[in-house]
Amino acid sequence: MTTLGSISLTVAFVVAIYTMVAGFIGARRKVPELAASARNGVILYAVLATLAVISIGYALVTRDFSLVLVANHTSRDLPLIPYTLTALWSGQSGSLLFWSWILSLYGLVVIILHRHDDLELMPYVASVIMLVQTFFAFMLAFISSPFERMLSIPPDGAGLNPILQHPAMAIHPPLLYLGFVGFTIPFAFAMAALLRGRSATGQPMNDSWIRATRRWTLIPWMFLWIGLVLGGRWAYDVLGWGGYWGWDPVENAAFMPWLVGTAFLHSVMVQERKGMLKVWNIGLVIITFALTLFGTFLTRSGVIQSVHAFAQSEIGPLFLGFVALITLASTALLFFRLDQLQNEAEFDSLLSREVLFLVNNVLFLGAAIAVLIGVVWPILSEVLTGQALTVGAPYYNLVVGVIFAGIVLLMGIIPLIGWGGATMAKLGRKLIAPLALAVGIVALAFVLGWRDPLSLIAIALLAFAFATTGTDILLAARARQKNTHENLTTALARIVERNHRRYGGYLVHLSVLIFALGVIGSRGYATDQVRALTRGEAWTVNGYTIVFEGLLPGARVGEAEVTTATLGVFEEWCDSCESRRIATLKPGISFFTRQQQQVSDPAIWHDAPFFRRDLYVIVQGWTDNFQTVSFRVFVNPLVTLVWIGAFLFVISTVLTMFPDPAEQRARERVRREAAAGALVRPSE
Amino acid sequence: MASPTLSKQKAKPKTKYQLKYLIGAIAIFGVIGYLIFFGLTQTSQWAITLPELFAKGNNAVGQGVRVTGQLEPNSVQKDVKQNKIAFVLTDGVNRLPVTYSGVVPDTFDRAVEVVAEGKLNADGSFTATNLLAKCPSKYDASKIEEFDTSKMQGNVNYGP
Numbered sequence: 001m002t003t004l005g006s007i008s009l010t011v012a013f014v015v016a017i018y019t020m021v022a023g024f025i026g027a028r029r030k031v032p033e034l035a036a037s038a039r040n041g042v043i044l045y046a047v048l049a050t051l052a053v054i055s056i057g058y059a060l061v062t063r064d065f066s067l068v069l070v071a072n073h074t075s076r077d078l079p080l081i082p083y084t085l086t087a088l089w090s091g092q093s094g095s096l097l098f099w100s101w102i103l104s105l106y107g108l109v110v111i112i113l114h115r116h117d118d119l120e121l122m123p124y125v126a127s128v129i130m131l132v133q134t135f136f137a138f139m140l141a142f143i144s145s146p147f148e149r150m151l152s153i154p155p156d157g158a159g160l161n162p163i164l165q166h167p168a169m170a171i172h173p174p175l176l177y178l179g180f181v182g183f184t185i186p187f188a189f190a191m192a193a194l195l196r197g198r199s200a201t202g203q204p205m206n207d208s209w210i211r212a213t214r215r216w217t218l219i220p221w222m223f224l225w226i227g228l229v230l231g232g233r234w235a236y237d238v239l240g241w242g243g244y245w246g247w248d249p250v251e252n253a254a255f256m257p258w259l260v261g262t263a264f265l266h267s268v269m270v271q272e273r274k275g276m277l278k279v280w281n282i283g284l285v286i287i288t289f290a291l292t293l294f295g296t297f298l299t300r301s302g303v304i305q306s307v308h309a310f311a312q313s314e315i316g317p318l319f320l321g322f323v324a325l326i327t328l329a330s331t332a333l334l335f336f337r338l339d340q341l342q343n344e345a346e347f348d349s350l351l352s353r354e355v356l357f358l359v360n361n362v363l364f365l366g367a368a369i370a371v372l373i374g375v376v377w378p379i380l381s382e383v384l385t386g387q388a389l390t391v392g393a394p395y396y397n398l399v400v401g402v403i404f405a406g407i408v409l410l411m412g413i414i415p416l417i418g419w420g421g422a423t424m425a426k427l428g429r430k431l432i433a434p435l436a437l438a439v440g441i442v443a444l445a446f447v448l449g450w451r452d453p454l455s456l457i458a459i460a461l462l463a464f465a466f467a468t469t470g471t472d473i474l475l476a477a478r479a480r481q482k483n484t485h486e487n488l489t490t491a492l493a494r495i496v497e498r499n500h501r502r503y504g505g506y507l508v509h510l511s512v513l514i515f516a517l518g519v520i521g522s523r524g525y526a527t528d529q530v531r532a533l534t535r536g537e538a539w540t541v542n543g544y545t546i547v548f549e550g551l552l553p554g555a556r557v558g559e560a561e562v563t564t565a566t567l568g569v570f571e572e573w574c575d576s577c578e579s580r581r582i583a584t585l586k587p588g589i590s591f592f593t594r595q596q597q598q599v600s601d602p603a604i605w606h607d608a609p610f611f612r613r614d615l616y617v618i619v620q621g622w623t624d625n626f627q628t629v630s631f632r633v634f635v636n637p638l639v640t641l642v643w644i645g646a647f648l649f650v651i652s653t654v655l656t657m658f659p660d661p662a663e664q665r666a667r668e669r670v671r672r673e674a675a676a677g678a679l680v681r682p683s684e
Numbered sequence: 685m686a687s688p689t690l691s692k693q694k695a696k697p698k699t700k701y702q703l704k705y706l707i708g709a710i711a712i713f714g715v716i717g718y719l720i721f722f723g724l725t726q727t728s729q730w731a732i733t734l735p736e737l738f739a740k741g742n743n744a745v746g747q748g749v750r751v752t753g754q755l756e757p758n759s760v761q762k763d764v765k766q767n768k769i770a771f772v773l774t775d776g777v778n779r780l781p782v783t784y785s786g787v788v789p790d791t792f793d794r795a796v797e798v799v800a801e802g803k804l805n806a807d808g809s810f811t812a813t814n815l816l817a818k819c820p821s822k823y824d825a826s827k828i829e830e831f832d833t834s835k836m837q838g839n840v841n842y843g844p
Binding site: 163239240241347350355359362363366369370373374377378381387388389390391392394395396398399402403530531532596597598599600620621622623628629630632 | 704705708709712713716719720722723724726727728729730731732750762764765766767785787788790791793801814
């Protein structure tokens with residue numbers, strides 16, 4: 001079985017090279033047989049990669065410890081599902097295989113879904129995807145094989161690190177991969193459009209690639225978001241520091257392509273509507289893809305210190321070489337085709353939606369640059385000043401925070417301004433109600449005890465953007481009601497249904513605002529206190545009285561010895577009142593004997609109403625006689641909004657992906673025309 | 685074909701706007717650039733190894749530092765009641781006593797290499813505000829065999 005997998009990878013390398021060349025020549029020389037052969041190459045590669053993955057899966061299930069990958073990441077007592085199977089992507093060679101496999105599946109879906117589309121473009125797309133696959137297949141076949149064997153077969157494997165044995169950790173990496181890898185597809189479409197240039201009939205380079213690309217960017221962009229959020233959720237539930245985002249280099253490596261991808265998703269609309277920003281858009285696609293590779297280089301090469309201590313290895317320089325090659329080649333190609341990427345229109349007015357979209361783009365790109373500089377600062381500063389310097393959360397919170405404030409402000413202004421432009425006077429009238437709401441919300445927050453000026457400014461911006469976006473949706477529904485006499489809910493549902501992109505996009509914005517409110521509340525107003533309690537002792541924290549009721553040491557749970565403390569949570573105690581018991585919390589520490597490692601098990605309680613805050617308790621340690629236990633208590637306001645906002649974000653993004661009725665019709669028209677064109681061609 | 689007068693009318697506002705956009709773009713990039721510069725100068729810490737820190741001597745006192753060193757076996761002392769932890773970082777020759785109060789990473793007890801962020805005091809001790817533990821291999825349990833856990837026994841005053 002492992003021999004089969006090993007052979008498949010070698011064959012896959014040959015197939016990748018062949019398909020890359022066949023696709024290119026087939027498209028260039030207009031040889032339909034070669035183009036069809038390239039399509040089959042993409043399918044064959046997917047089959048071979050799947051065979052290799054199945055072989056590894058088989059080795060994992062049968063616990064074949066003769067393979068390094070199996071011996072290093074699993075053990076006999078590790079549950080088969082999911083953690084033994086997820087070992088596929090635990091190590092370096094496995095994750096390379098996983099990457100290549102996912103890309104092959106993306107390629108397969110692209111080839112199948114677009115089989116009727118632009119027949120001049122698709123062989124190039126196949127060729128570019130296979131260029132990337134050639135790199136991965138080369139590494140898998142010759143540098144870092146997942147089928148590498150142990151020198152001697154150990155009786156048992158090394159096991160999986162206990163802190164990774166968490167459901168979120170089983171699905172967080174594959175989602176991140178779906179995101180990272182998926183950005184190859186928009187890159188392939190953009191490069192294909194550049195490679196093709198003018199069409200056979202001498203038509204200038206058309207925008208068909210960008211219509212395909214918007215959706216192929218949305219998909220990985222959404223997966224990357226889910227991956228990032230799940231990583232945060234895992235950190236919150238498992239790591240026991242009360243937070244969910246630490247600006248660690250590895251988090252940043254995943255965050256940067258997401259930022260640039262977001263910029264692209266906005267500027268793509270300007271190109272679709274106005275035929276502008278063509279060079280800029282291709283540039284963003286290249287940067288997004290390059291950042292996914294560069295991020296992988298950073299995390300694998302060990303040049304940057306991170307809490308995610310991935311195995312460091314020789315593949316770092318190869319990644320750096322590949323990313324340099326890709327960036328240079330694609331930029332050169334873009335430069336070569338500049339004459340075909342003329343703007344079809346000028347900006348009409350400074351105060352127009354297209355100009356503000358461009359500002360939005362600059363801000364997103366600026367945020368990505370700020371993060372990138374922060375990540376490489378240790379290297380950059382050593383070159384510049386001779387002293388390696390490092391920055392952490394304070395730097396990112398400041399710089400990215402201010403840029404995001406600007407983005408939220410734009411998010412609030414843009415619904416007020418149409419394509420083409422608006423006048424100041426008109427804008428002024430529309431501003432009054434949202435501004436009033438912003439002031440009202442700030443006043444409310446002030447009454448509720450928010451005093452930090454930065455957070456008050458931030459929620460003013462959120463309220464403003466919420467109001468303008470909400471008003472825009474509501475006004476559209478009202479306008480519809482005038483004609484149809486539907487009730488408001490029906491009208492709302494109908495306008496969303498008729499225009500998925502516009503209103504789905506607005507719903508994404510509203511979700512982001514909810515998410516942002518959660519971030520501001522939980523980061524700006526979290527409290528963090530530590531105290532050692534003896535049994536029966538009460539401690540009042542932020543309106544809660546916590547009583548340490550008992551400690552159960554050393555219970556055996558699976559591989560771990562778990563020590564659990566019991567805490568009663570009451571309404572704040574006072575001398576004359578009866579206090580109600582509102583919750584019982586059981587934080588603990590698990591000690592994994594095999595790995596000699598402890599993992600803290602935080603206890604989290606979401607306080608009603610509306611989960612307004614989390615009471616988050618961890619055990620820090622105890623004295624030898626178990627009589628005194630040290631607890632750390634975080635009170636995190638509004639943190640539930642982070643998860644709710646993130647979830648709504650995904651739902652809304654899915655909505656924007658589905659074609660609405662108008663697009664459905666347009667697509668069918670294009671397809672008919674393409675079919676007619678294909679029939680005409682032989683006679684030309 | 686547009687008439688000459690029309691294209692002339694069009695051309696004029698174009699240049700005016702182009703200049704506006706240029707100024708606007710420079711202003712936005714300028715603000716972002718300044719923001720990054722300000723953030724870097726305000727929050728940068730020295731990233732150095734233990735021998736480098738000792739080489740700096742008194743020059744490093746009071747400076748924000750992120751120092752990487754080996755955790756000296758059996759040097760960890762925890763005070764549960766006061767929520768404090770003290771340990772010694774070493775490069776094999778020199779020793780740096782570190783005190784810390786805050787969240788200790790779960791992997792700390794198993795760590796060989798520790799990254800401490802904080803400040804060097806005039807008396808040669810180090811007050812950390814953040815700790816990172818570098819395990820033999822945190823996400824890759826493969827090298828556990830190479831790591832002699834017996835060295836770490838007794839470090840931890842708590843835990844089962």
